[in-house]
Amino acid sequence: MTTNVNIRLAIDRVNMGLLAQNQTRAPRLYTPGEVVTGQFGFMKGHGTYVEGEDIKASVAGVMEQVNKLISIKPLKSRYVGEIGDVVVARITEVQQRRWKVDTNSRLDSVLLLSSVNLPGGELRRRGVEDEQMMRKYLQEGDLISAEVQNIFDEGTLSLYTRSLKYGKLSQGVLVKVFPSLVKRRKTHFHNLTCGASIILGNNGFIWISPTVNNEADGGDGGYAQNLNEVIPRADREVIARLRNCILALAHCKMMLYDTSILYAYEESMKYEVHELLQQEAIFDVAFLTQHRLRLQEE
Secondary structure, eight states: OOOOOOOOOGGGGGOOOOHHHTTTTOEEETTTTTTOOOOOOOOTTTTTTTTTTOOOOOSSEEEEEEETTTEEEEESSSSSSOTTEEEEEEEEEEEETEEEEEEHHHHEEEEEEEOOOGGGGSEEEOOOOHHHHHHHHHTTTOOEEEEEEEEEESSSSEOOOOSSEEEOOOOOEEEEEOGGGGOOOOOOEEEETTEEEEEOOSSSSSEEOOOOOOTTTTGGGOOOOSSSSSSOOOHHHHHHHHHHHHHHHHTEEEEEEEHHHHHHHHHHGGOHHHHHHHHHHHHHHHHHHHHHHEEEEE
């Protein structure tokens, strides 16, 4: 049995700096200790501190300004949730009347029993029987899509799945990227024209699955999970290609949203799925995607 191994010298690596030079609207990057503003009247936010009359960056990242409040958003960080965010998360523990959930944030999040749909969509108060059935609804290891309903004082996120578009996830692939790369949009659920569905979690967890019909699956209250169904090879190849395209864009620090992912998918068709793991293909797909996005903006 023979195994092909690609060996690359450092001198042969693709120069990713060319991609950064091609960005006409690249955000300004601040380093720790650098002066963000010396003007009077501004307030310091997360990622900044005051020294003398200057507001300086305490982390490496890009500036975000809301009126007079200046913050530095780090490029690499744990997820900091906001109310209304869509997240893809994993159940880590079943507790009394609640589930502990991993949302890629600093603290474990919680999903209360009162914040989920009952099977069949029943509308009633949760009782002792529902508490005893919790592990049949959701158990350790299950992946779910949810919405951030509340943020407690210590920073713990409280999740909410009482909508038919949220609930347990079935067959698919989970991709993890930095949360700062997921662009905030009005909707984070997309049925792409290439034949797959994606959920772009604000927490950096992205779910790729065969195209689903939410209306058809609405009768179970968000607990449909057919793990015995055989996914056709063509659908699996589409999912694998989308995964590699997302990782290629993330590797080049490009923002992830439905348009950029679809463009990357279209530009990747000249490569085999496994070739998208190579540096040359990653750079080529990201470069062409960036070019199309810039033309669209113009």
